[in-house]
Amino acid sequence: LEYLAVINLKKDLKSPILCFYGPPGVGKTSLGKSIARALGRKYVRMSLGGLHDEAEIRGHRKTYIGAMPGRIIQNIRKAGVSNPVFVLDEIDKIGRDYQGDPASALLELLDPEQNNAFYDNYLETEYDLSKVLFIATCNDLNSIHPALLDRFEIINVTGYSTEEKIQIAKKFLIPKVCNETGIKTKNLELSNTLIEHIIENYTYESGVRNLEKRISKIARHIALQISLNKPLPKINEDYLPKIFGPTHIKEKYEGNDVPGVVTGLAWTPNGGDIMYIESVMSDAKETSLSLTGNLGNVMKESATIALEFIKSHAKDLNIKNTHYNQKHFHMHVPEGAVPKDGPSAGIAMVVSLLSCMTGKKVKKGIAMTGEITLRGKVLPVGGIKEKVLAAKRAGIKEIILSKANEQDVNDIPKEYLKGLNFVYVNT
Known part of the structure; x- marks a missing residue:
């Protein structure tokens, strides 16, 4: 909205290069279409998923058989104007091979x-x-070329809470589905x-x-x-299984019934999720640690x-x-087929090992997330x-976070934190 206001005031402003970053299905592409409608401009969309040939961006030289302009110029010609809203969809899924690196070709295109x-x-x-x-x-900033990422103004489009989804369904999805069917x-x-x-x-x-x-x-x-x-x-609710089949609830809190089991919070491309960290202990010749769960x-x-601390x-x-x-400690994170990484399970791992060593169960209804250092400091995570919305969906009542993440929680609307x-x- 701030950029649109500036563009409205200064007609010849060099258009910023925006990047909508967020999980699938939150309306990033639809948001681009809405911006075009609000500005009264033509809308152009180009999918970059799987693109691996630089000539798709810059065009082929005329010496080649079947040569044609690049898809950028083709779409500008199709729009019929020089200042459309141009959505580059799935820019994190660009490929590369012997024919060149399309991400490098985009560096000139996306530099004002x-x-x-x-x-x-x-x-x-x-x-x-420059007028485009x-x-x-x-969906994932990590797979974007660093020089390309530096040219973007990143706008994080976060996932929706259950309350927001209900309103979207009532006001938009149901009328849309009725019209289609x-x-x-x-x-x-x-x-x-x-x-x-x-x-x-x-x-x-x-x-x-x-x-x-659904x-x-x-x-x-x-x-x-x-x-x-x-x-x-x-x-x-009783009739739904006849349409959808049985339910498969993945993220309900199951409780910590045995020592060594702790509930952590994780971020995934599909949004937040809860995960269990399990630790067991057995006699050994020396202290050792083994890890499983596709970490x-x-x-x-x-x-x-966590163990050294x-x-x-x-x-x-x-x-x-x-x-x-x-003692030999074995730590496992269930759902072994799903790759897991990141430092945010640090404090959950410490608590899991402590619970395993002392034989004391972790308090029920509690989840935690935060990076741990060798000094015992708890660092903020993203x-x-x-993660908070996932904890609420799962029935968690209490969440342990780094003090530095307090502002992130304050930014969440209060009605979602009930x-x-x-x-x-801090430590």
Whole structure:
């Protein structure tokens, strides 16, 4: 909105290069279309997923058979104007091979200081793209070329809470589905409670794409009954399994019934999630640690730091040498087929090992996230909103966070935090 206001005041402003970053299904591409409508400009979308040939960006030289301009110039020609809103979709999924690196070709295109003289190989001349408002979308910033990332103004499009999804379904998805399937709105009346049940039991996402699919499936089921001249069923929680099949709840809190089990919070491309960290102990010739669960290097290092911190601060933690000397610790993070990485499970790993050593269970209804150092300091981590919403969906009551993450929690609307208690720690 700030950029749109400046563009409205200063008509000849060099258009900023925006990048909408967030999980799938939160409306990043639709947001680009809405910006074009608000500005009264033409809308152009170009998908970059799987693009691996530089000539797709810059065009082919005329000496080649079947040569043509690059897709940038082609889309500008198709729009018929020199100042469209140009959405570069899935920019984090660009490939590269022997034919060149498209990400490097985009450096000139997405630099406001250079794109007034963009060179296309087929046109053999420079073209002014400075009036185009480029908007990139991506799910993962880590896979974008660093020089390219430096040119973007990153706008984080976060996932939706359950309350937001209900309103999106009522005001947008249900009318859209009724229009697509040809049934009347009165035949697809879903209560807020029923939509919430569908969200919590039949979708696993931060956006609303799967929710739209579920509502469409209900609409098609109703359309079938109308076509067969059968009475319309009453759609309620008991009837949903006949349409969707059995539920597969993945992220409900199960409780810490045995020592060594701790609930952590994780960020995934699909939004926040809870994860369990399990530790067991057995006799061995010397202290050792093994890790399973498809963990990345950073997460493995966090586990090593957790054990070394406990050993070096044993007196402060009231831990005897017999608790870890000549013991083998095995730490496992369930769902072994899913790759996991990052430092945010550090404090959960410390608590898991301490619970295992002392034989004491972790307090019920509690989850935690934060990076741990060898000195015992708890460092802030990212993805707090997604993690907090995941904890609430799972039925968690108390969350332990780094003190430095307090501002991130304060940025979340208060109505989404009802029923949650936050404990902020430094060490």
